[in-house]
Amino acid sequence: MDDSAVIRAERLTRRYGGRTGFDAVRGVDLSVRRGELFALLGTNGAGKTSTLEVLEGLAAPTSGSVRLLGRDPFRERRFVRSRVGILLQDAGFPMDLTVGETATTWARTVSRPRPVGDALDQAGLTGRERVRVRQLSGGERKKLGLALAIMGQPEVLFLDEPTAGLDPQSRRHVWHLIDRLLATGTTILLTTHYLAEAAELADRLAILHRGRIVALGTPTEIAATRPARITFSLPTGTPFPELAGATVTVDGSQAVLTTEDLQQTLESVLRWAGSEGLKLHDLTARPASLEEAFLAIAESGDGQEVAA
Numbered sequence: 591m592d593d594s595a596v597i598r599a600e601r602l603t604r605r606y607g608g609r610t611g612f613d614a615v616r617g618v619d620l621s622v623r624r625g626e627l628f629a630l631l632g633t634n635g636a637g638k639t640s641t642l643e644v645l646e647g648l649a650a651p652t653s654g655s656v657r658l659l660g661r662d663p664f665r666e667r668r669f670v671r672s673r674v675g676i677l678l679q680d681a682g683f684p685m686d687l688t689v690g691e692t693a694t695t696w697a698r699t700v701s702r703p704r705p706v707g708d709a710l711d712q713a714g715l716t717g718r719e720r721v722r723v724r725q726l727s728g729g730e731r732k733k734l735g736l737a738l739a740i741m742g743q744p745e746v747l748f749l750d751e752p753t754a755g756l757d758p759q760s761r762r763h764v765w766h767l768i769d770r771l772l773a774t775g776t777t778i779l780l781t782t783h784y785l786a787e788a789a790e791l792a793d794r795l796a797i798l799h800r801g802r803i804v805a806l807g808t809p810t811e812i813a814a815t816r817p818a819r820i821t822f823s824l825p826t827g828t829p830f831p832e833l834a835g836a837t838v839t840v841d842g843s844q845a846v847l848t849t850e851d852l853q854q855t856l857e858s859v860l861r862w863a864g865s866e867g868l869k870l871h872d873l874t875a876r877p878a879s880l881e882e883a884f885l886a887i888a889e890s891g892d893g894q895e896v897a898a
């Protein structure tokens with residue numbers, strides 16, 4: 591296990607409802623390095639929040655071990671609390687306070703608060719200080735949660751679905767905030783259902799499925815566990831040759847090839863088209879996306895570990 595890990599879980603399990611209860615997390619091993627953004631992905635109910643709460647120290651593991659900044663986050667709350675920021679999915683703010691009052695009250699509870707105006711500005715709430723929490727939209731409450739999570743200038747930031755429910759512009763704003771935090775060395779663990787967001791932001795990610803990690807690696811490594819695709823159209827009835835290493839499907843004029851070696855297959859296709867004097871219309875060639883890898887895992891029943 592990596593000694594430079596800021597967050598570390600070994601054989602982590604979490605069960606709800608006692609001995610005969612439900613195992614939401616079933617033996618998770620992961621480590622997050624200093625300064626990295628690690629994304630935890632998974633279908634609804636896969637166990638992301640259940641895992642996060644244990645890593646944050648908000649719940650004890652049923653078994654296994656967790657280290658946050660080298661400490662037990664559940665037993666050593668005092669130590670980790672001043673160094674860690676947390677955005678919960680449902681923050682439960684007092685509804686009668688204004689945004690400014692909520693932020694000021696929170697700033698008094700952290701040891702190294704940034705200026706309240708700065709935290710609100712970073713989270714995209716400038717000009718909303720006097721608005722009561724009950725009058726905020728769902729997206730604005732999310733932003734308030736973000737402002738509080740970064741208030742203490744944390745070394746480690748846990749973000750449970752930070753962009754869920756945000757409009758595209760606000761989502762982009764949060765991405766820029768995340769970029770700035772990473773640039774100052776913050777370590778970030780986030781969950782998201784937006785695969786393009788994970789592909790864009792994450793240094794590494796894990797896909798949880800039914801409480802187990804079934805894929806772990808960089809977004810590119812995980813996408814590469816699925817075959818690449820080449821598509822084009824050609825005159826109906828044109829005979830198409832067998833190509834080593836590729837699966838070819840021709841439906842009318844539309845040809846779809848899947849391959850583990852995109853470059854080699856593409857070369858073969860272009861050589862064949864050249865020798866036949868054919869023009870391939872609508873030609874596309876691309877590696878698999880993270881979304882394709884995710885869907886393959888989600889549809890695969892129990893799933894197998896696909897990368898490490």
Ligand SMILES: Nc1ncnc2c1ncn2[C@@H]1O[C@H](COP(=O)(O)OP(=O)(O)OP(=O)(O)O)[C@@H](O)[C@H]1O
Nearest residue numbers: 606607612614632633634635636637638639640641
């Ligand atoms: N307090 C609880 N008591 C019993 N079961 C729970 C409790 N909290 C969560 N679960 C169950 O544990 C499983 C994992 O839930 P969890 O919230 O960790 O999933 P998730 O991956 O975060 O899902 P989502 O993407 O929908 O937020 C689910 O089947 C859920 O019903």
